[in-house]
Amino acid sequence: MLFYPKLIEPNGQFINEYTHSTSKIVCVGRNYSAHAKELNNPVPKEPLLFIKSTNCLVDLDKPIQIPKQQGDCHHELEISILIAKKLTKVSREEAIDAIDGIGLALDLTLREIQSKLKSKGQPWEKAKSFDGACPVSGFVNIDHFADLSNIEFAMKKNGQIAQKGNTKDMLFDIAQLIQEISNQFTLYPGDIVLTGTPDGVAKLDEQDNLEFTLATNKIVQTVVQ
Numbered sequence: 001m002l003f004y005p006k007l008i009e010p011n012g013q014f015i016n017e018y019t020h021s022t023s024k025i026v027c028v029g030r031n032y033s034a035h036a037k038e039l040n041n042p043v044p045k046e047p048l049l050f051i052k053s054t055n056c057l058v059d060l061d062k063p064i065q066i067p068k069q070q071g072d073c074h075h076e077l078e079i080s081i082l083i084a085k086k087l088t089k090v091s092r093e094e095a096i097d098a099i100d101g102i103g104l105a106l107d108l109t110l111r112e113i114q115s116k117l118k119s120k121g122q123p124w125e126k127a128k129s130f131d132g133a134c135p136v137s138g139f140v141n142i143d144h145f146a147d148l149s150n151i152e153f154a155m156k157k158n159g160q161i162a163q164k165g166n167t168k169d170m171l172f173d174i175a176q177l178i179q180e181i182s183n184q185f186t187l188y189p190g191d192i193v194l195t196g197t198p199d200g201v202a203k204l205d206e207q208d209n210l211e212f213t214l215a216t217n218k219i220v221q222t223v224v225q
């Protein structure tokens with residue numbers, strides 16, 4: 001099934017669907033040093049890239065279905081980027097010029113399965129690319145962001161701040177990430193880039209209420225099922 005990203009106003013109000021569907025979601029691991037430390041991972045010298053397939057995509061304003069009997073399912077709150085152009089081996093300027101919008105996403109992760117796969121040096125797809133593993137918000141047009149290197153974002157769980165971050169704390173900034181990705185994987189209009197999680201990852205439980213804030217605006221809320 002094709003997934004068309006949604007475009008929203010800064011306050012979360014739906015505008016319309018994007019003209020292109022998503023062909024892939026490219027993600028980065030360990031892009032905030034405090035998160036690398038909380039999972040006892042080394043801080044990387046170059047971006048650690050991986051891909052979630054389109055079967056992962058669901059709208060963040062719908063209830064989140066987490067897998068049952070597969071161990072803890074962690075939330076990783078991340079800034080997401082909607083790509084507007086075909087990008088292959090681009091410059092920093094071309095990378096910035098290709099951003100259509102900014103949103104939030106959850107890089108849902110079956111942490112116990114991931115730990116087992118990591119310990120055996122095996123690929124992460126079972127832990128990271130299962131059905132529904134990437135709930136995404138709508139995207140706010142980039143013109144609403146004065147400085148890509150200073151965007152705050154947060155998620156409340158049952159009324160308490162569970163994760164918060166600011167793009168200024170990224171090890172590799174947004175332009176650099178898109179540039180690095182385009183050296184390896186051509187990006188197409190409609191593709192989504194997830195930029196890594198700040199610290200505070202933790203398990204989701206059924207009935208958790210989640211509320212998402214992007215640049216001080218509450219844009220969406222949902223519940224875990």
Ligand code: ZN
Nearest residue numbers: 076107196197
């Ligand atoms: Zn992540």
